Amino acid sequence: MKFVKYQATGNDFVVVNGDVEKLNLSDYETIKKLCDRRFGIGGDGFIVIRSHSETDFEMLYYNSDGRPGSLCGNGSRCAVAFAYEAGFFEGKECSFMAYDGIHRARFHSEIGKVELEMADISNIEIGTQMVILDTGSPHYVTLVEDLSDLDIVEAGKAIRFSPRFAEDGINVNFVEQSGENQVIVATYERGVEDETYSCGTGVTASALGEYVLSGQTEQGQHEVNIQTKGGNLAVRFLVSDGNFEDIWLIGPATKVFEGEIE
Numbered sequence: 001m002k003f004v005k006y007q008a009t010g011n012d013f014v015v016v017n018g019d020v021e022k023l024n025l026s027d028y029e030t031i032k033k034l035c036d037r038r039f040g041i042g043g044d045g046f047i048v049i050r051s052h053s054e055t056d057f058e059m060l061y062y063n064s065d066g067r068p069g070s071l072c073g074n075g076s077r078c079a080v081a082f083a084y085e086a087g088f089f090e091g092k093e094c095s096f097m098a099y100d101g102i103h104r105a106r107f108h109s110e111i112g113k114v115e116l117e118m119a120d121i122s123n124i125e126i127g128t129q130m131v132i133l134d135t136g137s138p139h140y141v142t143l144v145e146d147l148s149d150l151d152i153v154e155a156g157k158a159i160r161f162s163p164r165f166a167e168d169g170i171n172v173n174f175v176e177q178s179g180e181n182q183v184i185v186a187t188y189e190r191g192v193e194d195e196t197y198s199c200g201t202g203v204t205a206s207a208l209g210e211y212v213l214s215g216q217t218e219q220g221q222h223e224v225n226i227q228t229k230g231g232n233l234a235v236r237f238l239v240s241d242g243n244f245e246d247i248w249l250i251g252p253a254t255k256v257f258e259g260e261i262e
């Protein structure tokens with residue numbers, strides 16, 4: 001099987017062309033092993049790109065535990081870069097089918113940057129110092145004073161495995177405000193069951209969550225710059241009648257190496 005390893009702000013994936021390779025996608029043990037950093041190629045997830053009748057391609061996403069995941073934002077940006085290289089589309093713009101429906105994206109191949117359109121969000125659960133929302137994957141977002149004071153894995157696990165979320169799981173984001181329209185985000189990911197260097201659906205949820213939790217009400221266009229362990233991302237969104245629309249996740253996606261395994 002031929003594969004390409006990609007990373008997007010340190011969130012890394014094994015990507016395979018499903019039109020070319022023969023794959024047993026219900027063999028979760030093999031997918032888990034491919035993602036294993038000692039016994040396999042290593043990655044936070046496994047991605048299959050294949051043809052689709054309505055869009056330029058389809059992306060299937062598996063977490064590193066080998067099981068099908070929901071939308072992966074960083075994985076989607078890697079998928080766009082891979083699909084361009086593999087000839088699934090030409091030019092800058094593409095559309096693709098993912099877990100939560102059709103997405104549009106723009107690939108700036110000269111600088112390796114991908115802009116990914118996310119689904120509109122109108123439903124946010126607001127609790128004490130935290131929000132829960134679905135940006136294609138379910139996310140819990142909470143503000144913290146100082147990220148360096150926090151054990152992300154311990155604190156993330158405590159929420160992810162709490163009685164409410166234990167069965168289906170949830171991704172947990174800790175957000176520190178670092179300036180005007182600037183935040184630092186650390187994410188504990190379900191399905192990886194660890195902190196990852198960055199999570200695309202997580203930083204999107206964090207940008208919207210920070211808007212809500214900091215009591216902002218200003219309508220119109222917003223842009224938040226986000227620092228993660230693996231690098232910087234931006235999230236642009238429009239606030240209209242309390243809904244979040246025209247949401248874009250923007251950042252780099254880079255090929256690391258390619259190879260072939262038995």
Ligand SMILES: N[C@@H](CCC[C@H](N)C(=O)O)C(=O)O
Pocket residue numbers: 011044063068069070071072073074075137138170171189190191192196198199200201202
């Ligand atoms: N790393 C991803 C998130 C992947 C989804 C998640 N772990 C799940 O299945 O809940 C991202 O960049 O969005």
